[in-house]
Amino acid sequence: MDSFTEIKQFRTITHKERTMSDAVSREIIKKEVIEALQLATESPKEIQESDSFYKDLGMSSSFHKAMSVPYTKILRKYSNNTIGPSEIVNNKIVGNDVDLVYSKANKR
Secondary structure: OOHHHHHHHHHHHHHHHOOHHHOOOHHHHHHHHHHHHHHHHOOOOOOOOOOEOOOOOOOOHHHHHHOHHHHHHHHHOOOOOOOOHHHHOOOOEHHHHHHHHHHHHOOO
16 A cells, blocks of 8 residues: 555544534634645735725735635635635635535535
């Protein structure tokens, strides 16, 4: 058995063993989403949940859609779910993305 198969099996077992009591908190997700945005935008200011992607962070629609990649990486720590660009395209503020990642991280 190759290492990829072993990792995949471990991930599957790990996710099956999780229960709702293991749900990740919104604060943890918020911190990780804001860190991902901070890295992507190289923003010198502290990012808030109320910040607009376009006005406050200067992100274009395409740039914002590309955040589905780091958001999916965050999700992989907690679930087998993914986030596609079409799921975040209509989100206008950081808090919307935090809510989306949070709900998908805790979805079984």
